[in-house]
Amino acid sequence: xxxxxxxxxxxxxxxxxxxxxxxxxxxxxxxxxxxxxxxxxxxxxxxxxxxxxxxxxxxxxxxxxxxxxxxxxxxxxxxxxxxxxxxxxxxxxxxxxxxxxxxxxxxxxxxxxxxxxxxxxxxxxxxxxxxxxxxxxxxxxxxxxxxxxxxxxxxxxxxxxxxxxxxxxxxxxxxxxxxxxxxxxxxxxxxxxxxxxxxxxxxxxxxxxxxxxxxxxxxxxxxxxxxxxxxxxxxx
Amino acid sequence: xxxxxxxxxxxxxxxxxxxxxxxxxxxxxxxxxxxxxxxxxxxxxxxxxxxxxxxxxxxxxxxxxxxxxxxxxxxxxxxxxxxxxxxxxxx
Numbered sequence: 001x002x003x004x005x006x007x008x009x010x011x012x013x014x015x016x017x018x019x020x021x022x023x024x025x026x027x028x029x030x031x032x033x034x035x036x037x038x039x040x041x042x043x044x045x046x047x048x049x050x051x052x053x054x055x056x057x058x059x060x061x062x063x064x065x066x067x068x069x070x071x072x073x074x075x076x077x078x079x080x081x082x083x084x085x086x087x088x089x090x091x092x093x094x095x096x097x098x099x100x101x102x103x104x105x106x107x108x109x110x111x112x113x114x115x116x117x118x119x120x121x122x123x124x125x126x127x128x129x130x131x132x133x134x135x136x137x138x139x140x141x142x143x144x145x146x147x148x149x150x151x152x153x154x155x156x157x158x159x160x161x162x163x164x165x166x167x168x169x170x171x172x173x174x175x176x177x178x179x180x181x182x183x184x185x186x187x188x189x190x191x192x193x194x195x196x197x198x199x200x201x202x203x204x205x206x207x208x209x210x211x212x213x214x215x216x217x218x219x220x221x222x223x224x225x226x227x228x229x230x231x232x233x234x235x236x
Numbered sequence: 237x238x239x240x241x242x243x244x245x246x247x248x249x250x251x252x253x254x255x256x257x258x259x260x261x262x263x264x265x266x267x268x269x270x271x272x273x274x275x276x277x278x279x280x281x282x283x284x285x286x287x288x289x290x291x292x293x294x295x296x297x298x299x300x301x302x303x304x305x306x307x308x309x310x311x312x313x314x315x316x317x318x319x320x321x322x323x324x325x326x327x
Binding site for chain 2: 025026027028029030041042056057058059061078097098100118125
């Protein structure tokens with residue numbers, strides 16, 4: 001089954017420094033029927049104004065992935081990590097038993113856009129940890145590039161959840177096939193462009209698809225596309 | 237001031253200036269006089285709560301990793317046993 005969630009149907013929140021679009025219940029948006037898709041609990045599409053951001057705040061018991069799409073995000077945390085994230089880099093933070101961090105757009109004049117995803121961890125009370133990786137942007141072209149996985153490898157952030165996040169840039173007319181074990185789930189977000197999945201379903205920018213009972217997924221770019229695919233375990 | 241927030245997006249669920257916190261054996265026993273109807277959402281989301289004790293200088297973050305949050309038999313007091321506390325400056 002393929003359920004398309006149009007970008008325009010997402011809950012949106014905007015103030016003088018932050019514009020957010022929530023794919024799942026978050027903050028003031030609480031819908032019992034839209035809490036998660038497998039271990040994926042949060043997908044926020046955020047745009048942060050120059051010089052603004054999230055001050056010091058805590059997290060626990062979540063695997064948090066930040067994918068910067070535009071601009072720069074400055075990260076600092078209570079483990080003494082700090083770093084500048086830009087397009088081409090991925091941050092994974094395991095909140096575990098508790099971590100404090102801040103995320104700020106340090107630019108004086110450029111907006112920062114990012115996708116932030118929260119996953120339930122495979123087990124609770126993990127030791128908090130953090131990493132950021134840089135992936136080879138050339139490898140996105142017409143290829144599903146794993147950038148976050150529970151199987152460690154070079155240029156892939158290690159997550160403590162049974163998921164793999166892929167990014168891809170697919171040229172117009174090109175096709176990719178994703179095959180999956182029976183019983184697992186797939187989540188797709190079109191970031192840019194226009195993408196057909198299994199012929200009949202069209203994703204335009206920021207549309208998402210929640211996919212179950214589908215062992216083979218064919219993605220065809222109607223126009224040059226940038227998209228994210230997440231391989232998830234089955235179950236609730 | 238004591239604030240109880242949902243851990244997923246920090247929605248404020250309950251706020252009060254009347255509360256007691258007593259440390260005992262590396263745990264913090266927090267008691268709050270309440271009206272039962274005002275804490276239904278807190279009890280529903282008890283697995284995903286953060287508590288913040290806020291002063292002019294700092295915040296103390298508490299949570300109960302085993303969701304030890306309950307009403308007393310009379311429904312007049314919320315009792316929380318927190319096993320984590322982190323103090324940090326107000327930003």
